[in-house]
Amino acid sequence: MNHDRPGSDVSPPECLWRLPSWLLGHVAGDAYRLTVGAVGSAAARTDYAVLAGLAEFGPTSQAALCRRLGIDRSDMSAVLDRLGERQLAVRTPDPASRRQNTIEITAEGRQSLAGLGALLGQAQDALMAPLSASERDHLIELLQRLVEYHRGYAHDAGRRPPDSRLSRQ
Amino acid sequence: MNHDRPGSDVSPPECLWRLPSWLLGHVAGDAYRLTVGAVGSAAARTDYAVLAGLAEFGPTSQAALCRRLGIDRSDMSAVLDRLGERQLAVRTPDPASRRQNTIEITAEGRQSLAGLGALLGQAQDALMAPLSASERDHLIELLQRLVEYHRGYAHDAGRRPPDSRLSRQ
DNA sequence: CACATGTCAGGATCACTGAAATAT
DNA sequence: CATATTTCAGTGGTCCTGACATGT
DSSP: OOOOOOOSSOOOOHHHHTOHHHHHHHHHHHHHHHHHHHHSSHHHHHHHHHHHHHHHHOSEEHHHHHHHHTOOHHHHHHHHHHHHHTTSEEEEEOSSSTTSEEEEEOHHHHHHHHHHHHHHHHHHHHHHTTSOHHHHHHHHHHHHHHHHHHHOOOOOTTOOOTTHHHHHO | OOOOOOOSSOOOOHHHHTOHHHHHHHHHHHHHHHHHHHHSSHHHHHHHHHHHHHHHHOSEEHHHHHHHHTOOHHHHHHHHHHHHHTTSEEEEEOSSSTTSEEEEEOHHHHHHHHHHHHHHHHHHHHHHTTSOHHHHHHHHHHHHHHHHHHHOOOOOTTOOOTTHHHHTO
16 A cells, blocks of 8 residues: 655655665665566566576576575575476586585576566666766766675676786796 | 675676666665664664654654655554653644644653664764765765655755745745 | 545565584 | 585564544
């Protein structure tokens, strides 16, 4: 029933309006609703992330996938069950180390990934609508710096240290 | 048990790394955990927002408070019950319009607000640690623009039109 | 009557806790 | 033994739906 929704008396307290965590909560909520709307369901949103990871990483263990996507391994099982049922990914026990699975994306999975990616692109445009292209880039860059710092992601694309060849030999 | 947490194999897929909604989800999650950690409980985080609103708006109706803080009115009742029990806010029926309550912050509420504000400030610094002062301001401004656009907040403080005195008389 | 307010009961999703079974 | 992987059961919070009683 979506109670509440702006009236004319709506302006936030200064005190929260300058508070990054409050702003982030609202914007992330909007982003969530927009992407879920574009993609059709909350599950499909998670599926996209997992499929994107599988497509880019190649066959991976389930735990590594969790670490790289920031999804708790308690929740990953259900996601992979769902992807498995729909034949979008396959889970095979790893012969080399029998305690872990090898997860791999299927051809259908890649198709689904492409479709979801297109839908998500629209949602991103809707989300970032009020910002110019350079502002969007700047926002993305600032968010990336925060993610790197707090989640220990070492994003290295295009940031290969200048002496990388030297330091290796 | 906080499963997962970075290893050395951790780097996100390019595909998500440029996706604002994914970045926002992670950063908002970090912000949430930092603020909850600083403030002691998730409930205290909500209390802060409500107390901040009450302190800045003055006595307000419950529904107006919901709209301005972006909290659903289904959930506000419980929050006010909690604040009432702890004597941080009082809920009195409005004599002028008997269908609405007037909510007001108490002296204890202001004390609690100040304490929580200090704790939250530390969490914000921790969150924004990797960014310079001007980068923090820029991030905040970009997020504000998105919140305004998507949630219909009309933020006007400090943006009084240059001719505000003229336009009023 | 339509409409706003406050309250309640409940669902859905998410991030997380804690523990078990299994294998290295 | 300690450690890592996979899975499951369950919690708490937030957001949301739908309804109801009470007022204007």
